[in-house]
Amino acid sequence: MSAPGEDYGGLAPDEYARVLEMLGRRPNAVELGIFAAMWSEHCSYKSSKKWLRTLPTDGPRVLQGPGENAGAVDIGGGLAAVFKMESHNHPSFIEPYQGAATGVGGILRDVFTMGARPVAILNALRFGAPDHEATRRLAAGVVAGIGGYGNCVGVPTVGGECSFHPAYNGNILVNAMAVGIAPADRLFRSAAAGVGNAVVYVGSRTGRDGIHGATMASATFDDEAEQQRPTVQVGDPFTGKLLIEACLELMGTDAIVAIQDMGAAGLTSSAFEMASKGGLGVALDLDRVPQREEGMSAYEIMLSESQERMLMVLRPGGEEAAEAVFRKWGLEFAVIGRLTDTGRMVLSQHGRPAADLPIRPLADGSPEYDRPWTRTPPAPHATISPDNRDPVAALRTVLGGPAGASRRWIWEQYDHTVMGDTVGGPGGDAAVVRIHGTARGLALTSDCTPRYCLADPVEGGRQAVAEAWRNLTAVGARPLAVTDNLNFGDPERPEVMGQFVGCIEGMGEACRALDVPVVSGNVSLYNETNGRAVLPTPVVGAVGLLDDLAARTGMALPGPGVALVLVGETRGHLGRSLWLETVEGREEGPPPPVDLAAERRNGDFVRAEIRAGRVAACHDLSDGGLLIAAAEMALAGGVGATLRPPLDDAVAGLFGEDQARYLLAVEDPEDVLERAAAAGVPASRIGGTGGSALTVEGHSSISLDELRDLHEAWMPAWIAGG
Amino acid sequence: MKAVVIVFPGSNCDRDARVALEAATGRPAAMVWHGDPDLPPADLVVLPGGFSYGDYLRPGAMASRSPVMQAVIRAARRGVRVLGICNGFQVLTECGLLPGALLRNAGLRFVCRPVTLRVETADSAFTGGYRPGDALRMPVAHHDGNYFADAGTLERLAGEDRIAFRYLDNPNGSAGDIAGILNGDRNVLGMMPHPERAADALLGGTDGRALFESLAA
Amino acid sequence: MKARVLVMPRSGVLDPQGKAVAQALAGLGFEGVAAARQGKVIELELAETDPAAAEAALAAMCERLLANPVIEDYTIEIA
Amino acid sequence: MKARVLVMPRSGVLDPQGKAVAQALAGLGFEGVAAARQGKVIELELAETDPAAAEAALAAMCERLLANPVIEDYTIEIA
Ligand SMILES: Nc1ncnc2c1ncn2[C@@H]1O[C@H](COP(=O)(O)OP(=O)(O)O)[C@@H](O)[C@H]1O
């Protein structure tokens, strides 16, 4: 939630004035708390919605765009892929294990609330500098927490990303994405219907978890201050797993009219959203809410963020069967109210009215700001003197340091093989998860390059989408749609707002050009400490489809005697490159420009070649450029390779981060090159496989064993404190 | 062969086990809820992987006390084969069908990675499809797989040829690199690695398949 | 000198393990267990011989490592 | 009546958590920690009011569920 001001329970003065006008009286404490929660940045998207509306959200495959718990796209065979990404940045900074764990729990709920069985989790992590005093502890806790929840519920964590930068010292980012599969014609939604229908609470009991600290500190509530002190949310993945099974079991019947998980602002926002979407009212008896502790106030019950809870509207007569399902799974079940035709939310506790608020006006009347913003000035060109330093020495630095080192230490703590459908787990481009019981698969990835976004938000926004699209393409998948998690600093600062606006502009363009609508997402603002904002980090999570798992590829080189073909144009763009940052220690220059037409042309070409079975291995070029990609492919395949630098300036040719490029291992290069020429796609043969070393022609070489040790050593050594 | 898979609250490899069993036997496997006091007639009972009861208190502790386990113990005593994988192994040691205990991994972290196992004995219905010395690749995925037993027990296990598998690359600190053990009657096997996740070429290996096939034979 | 540190979930903080233990005990037929909470206990063997100094050192260890003040409370017991 | 059950790794049983605690304390500069062992503490709220009866019930709970005799010893403390 946003950082509320001191007065009016967190509302701005003009927002409070609007409350007075809407009610025609002063709100009581509970009502004020509800307004503050519903109109918080987190729940109302007041700073961002003007811009979110500019993103493309529709397409022939879209079954559900933004606005529900998760987005959904048609994946054929009568099935839908349901997915969304969400942040748990602030809670993870306060308590890394529980913050990350509850982040995973929350995003899983968003997905199974739609009627989908969760099949995969991804995570995008941003930590501060490795040598910052808090980073090690935070990283260890966050990774353990993500694993702790996902492993226990038995949903494989198949991919993600992780990077470090001092801008995250005071604000780490923990974004989790969940993907599920549902029958396409049985998606569940949250709009309440049927006056008189039961409003039902299921899951865990309500405690004083996560009630917003700053709101709690407001003048009205400091009576029993100690007792009311909010507590950190603790995840209970065991109950989470039971809740998944119980909900999916009940969803197999026709008992449910509408369902909504209790996420941020708990019962308040779930009840409000269900009623307002259905144009109805709701009357709740708070005494019936299952409570973990004695003496909880109406305010606490309404604003608790206890985990593993859901709200449902049931069909008349469905209550008994539903209760039996939840009892069988050992979960709470309580009818806590009814839908009404009054259009109001009426709460009672201990037989007395506790709140009475109009639903539609509160929902529709939520503030929307057109925050002032300034466009990020173009980054001056970085002068990089061309020289012929040894590219292999630079490779050692990049691959053996925090930016380029293997993330194995992270993903080995995640069960990525449970559910028996992980065809491609972490360590490749996109992860590939089989659609259970079929020969088809989903390709999944998450990407963002914040250092590009900082230098040029529009290019950075474009690039995040393009890289995600490329990762899907690199395994042979057809990109379907994306979700996003927009992590930025304080939107009340025009520079930050300018970054936000720029990134969205770039993302929207790329989504249109690459035909991937945004079907869900999340915005996390105010990620800053003492006026220092995080790097603009619009993480893109993308989902693609493989119609035939046999026609896919991975990045492992297949063996000796295969040609390496570079697809896409190499200009040697070193501005904002990993090389410039890690080898030269300079964060300078504009990021590489993204040519969306070239992305599309090159990607469509590569995908067609993969599907035709002409590609033995493929890796898209991103962070670190060509030589890093070649090294990763050689390590994955356990076979060496020799590479000819594509430019005279070897460093620029090997480390430039020009976009829209792929490195392919192919049996018949002439054939592929001919086809590329016919399609207008730049491609050239730049080397071949063999031996047990990676060699740069005209320079030096490094054995795979040494390369592997370098690549694998950094992260475990760092965590161990070395 | 009639196989039964027990579902505890928090089991999460129950479906995976069923898929592998059905592929090997060509017959549907029955899923039995932990609260059932009885088992349907079966030749094989599988206790699947997962986090029964969240692994709270001790992994497998609460599951080993569920109603269905009394029936499983009786069946095992009658000679019905019982296979415990991962959390199922933990349940088997907790209920006393197998000796020893599974402690927290020596590295204190959850570990999910492919490991290499050496088949130590082919003398059981589970391992009859392998030869002693065979090296098998299959994944582990656990937080508490560090096998412990007192010296006497370890000696007896080895002396009675009851060590089914040892790790060649011990991922968790297990005593004697033990990855799986048999009971004295050789009809109960507990193992930490997941053979059901290594029974499909698409998922990167089929070394686990022979275990299910030899049970089905 | 031997010492013992007890680290418990703070009151109000959800304790899924304790909840599961209470339920399991009830399931086994143990009646009258109204609530259970689970924490950890760390037994330490200290070179320090002065109780007051030991207590101070233990408090520092709890603050820095043994307990997580956001969700846990600790108690120090010196033998 | 409140009671407390302490469950510790038996001597001779490897205690990776205790070992890690001792190492981490040394790493943080706490000297003179010769050894550390980590176990569990379970605090129970019992309906029983007779200490002897409570003790007997707790012993039964430990035997049946709370401790695993292969690896753990338990101690019962009644408030
Ligand atoms: N936090 C993480 N969780 C799981 N997998 C991760 C994580 N961080 C990185 N990975 C995996 O490591 C590999 C390399 O990541 P990255 O360099 O971001 O890939 P790319 O550049 O292809 O997008 C990917 O397979 C990714 O899924």
Ligand SMILES: [Mg+2]
């Ligand atoms: Mg990639």
